Amino acid sequence: MKISGAQAFIKCLEEQGVEVIFGFPGGAVIDLYDELLKQDKITHVLVRHEQAAVHAADAYGRVRGEVGVALATSGPGATNTVTGIASAYCDSIPMVVFTGQVPTMLIGNDAFQEVDIVGITRPVTKHNYLVKKAEDLVPTIREAFHIARTGRPGPVLVDLPKDVISAMINFPEPQPIKMRTYRPTYEPHPGQIEKACKAILKAKKPVIYAGGGVIASNSSEELTELATKLGIPVTMTLMGLGGFPGTHDLSMGMLGMHGTYYANMAVAHCDLLIAVGARFDDRVTGRIDAFAPHAKIIHVDIDPSSISKNVGVDIPIVADCKHALTAMNSWLDRTEACDAAATVKKHEPWRNEIDAWKKKHPLGYVQDSDIIKPQFVVEKLHELTGGNAIITTEVGQNQMWAAQFYKFNKPRNFMTSGGLGVMGYGFPAAIGAQMAAPNRTVIDIAGDGSLQMNIQELATARQYKCPVKIAILNNNYLGMVRQWQELFYDKQYSATVLDVAPDFVLLAQAYGAVGLRARKPSEVEPVIKEALATDNTVIMDFVIAREEGVFPMVPAGKATTEMLLV
């Protein structure tokens, strides 16, 4: 029996286990929306801007450990997805984005709402497709999901011309996907594992540097086992937060531009750097020749092109982090030369050295009795949620304060636009996270600038009864750029002062959400408590110290030991 392309599309999503998709309709995808209405297995979340659909799908996928799905129409619908796709690409987030396209016979004609979205997104997708023949529709969708979720995950775009989704086709039986050219390496080379383990046993000052790959591969347990077995201190990238418990004695928190003093010092002085699922990004390394200058480097990554890209690596291991860490743990367990207890003891002087740095310059801020400090708000959020909330962030100071002061103990609790740094990510991401985990507390730690980039999603949050909480660290500035201007541009606050801003409390109310405001430190706790007790979308407007900065800070292009401190 033949079915329409649109019906086949729905069947494909069901086959992939998709429960929620985020999208916005339009002329080219009406057929798909018609079919969506006729079924009840897949919930469609109607966003108010296609960019938000992609960010929401991003966070949904991250919370669930599945492939997020977004849907947009042709032309402007498609181009609006680009920022979200690029963000997911930078952060290696598994996602499939479907876009409508004009009928195949009109492609290339400059038709109404026609755009070459496959051409536009080529550099920001793991792979993309224009489905030109109806019989290719189902195999292409299956391949798209396969590519998105395997190997180094990433976004895949599938462009669907209108005549393809209205054509009548036979629905082919699922078959194992065999691709001639795409076979990611999951298993590590045993020889490399042995080399790495021997180097680890030999090291006197080892540091583990964990990135988003630990979260993507669900290997935080294996990582924690390795670190605790041998007493190795751990630092995490922004994307890696939660990959190792933030409150653990061995945790040094985040490294890099706004990393802790002790994490950066430890990396600068270590003799062995064990990089796991991280990519030596410039915000982590600072001046590249001064990064871990005394260290031998082990690098575990599923993407061979990440290895020795920015920093030369001594022991490369191309593998899935989970497989590699499991292999390392088991090598250490079965090797007689490895005396775990003795190794933990051997590293004690090194841990003491790090503790001394920690005592010298702990992560901190100067508390104030009259004005709310943003770090205090984040600390209170951590305290009052027991560290168990899902936190999303916008981009800028809010993001860094969240990363520094909310101690993530578990993976998949922190969603941020790490690589691309998209202002406007946090709120739609919070909606996606809440749809993925309806019973969890979800908080978007926001700035007043970033939030306004996707503030229209208040309507979406209300429509789908997402009780997400938005904590605005409101300084009436585009704070991070202002901080750079203060430090490096003679305090010339060019275009960073937000002279006109909405009253966020009234704005929340206008959407039927709840608005709360705190002006004094004493009001912070009551406001958070009230928000957490409210079964509705809540904006908490924290009026913070306007010119508070994010510290430590490594100025761009400097060595990570050249930190500006509080």
Added chain:
Amino acid sequence: MKHTISVLLQNKPGVLSRVTGLFSGRGFNIESLSVNQTLEADVSCLTLVTTGDDAIVEQITKQLHKLIDVIKVTDNSETDCVEREMILIRVKAEANTRAEVLRIIDIFRGKVVDVGPKTYMIEMTGNAHKLQAVVDLLRPIGIQEIVRTGTIAMIRAHKN
């Protein structure tokens, strides 16, 4: 250093722009490029010449591998291979220079493929150095136009 890289690709729409987009997006050089079918109808061979130090060429190779449609990447600089380009040259050939032109192209095993009242069109194949030598020799006589292909390359058979 110059590297000649051969890339076997699935012959799908847009695959060439995936490769060239990768080079422009990451700031790698392409000095010449040549694409054509192979024995398999759905596989193309793309040969490109690029310059860069070892680290850059390693990145180029890895990034090419990452493209889903790429089957195989070979850096021919690491192997013993035959490299060829083809050139068409329109050179002035008047009574006093014709003999000289013919002598030069004979030495380089080129041939005349079109004769005009005052010009010859010459076809010649060889590696980049040889073709450049011919161009340099003919230039004083008067080259009006040249068209040159990109390099293609094939690895030599193992001798044992």
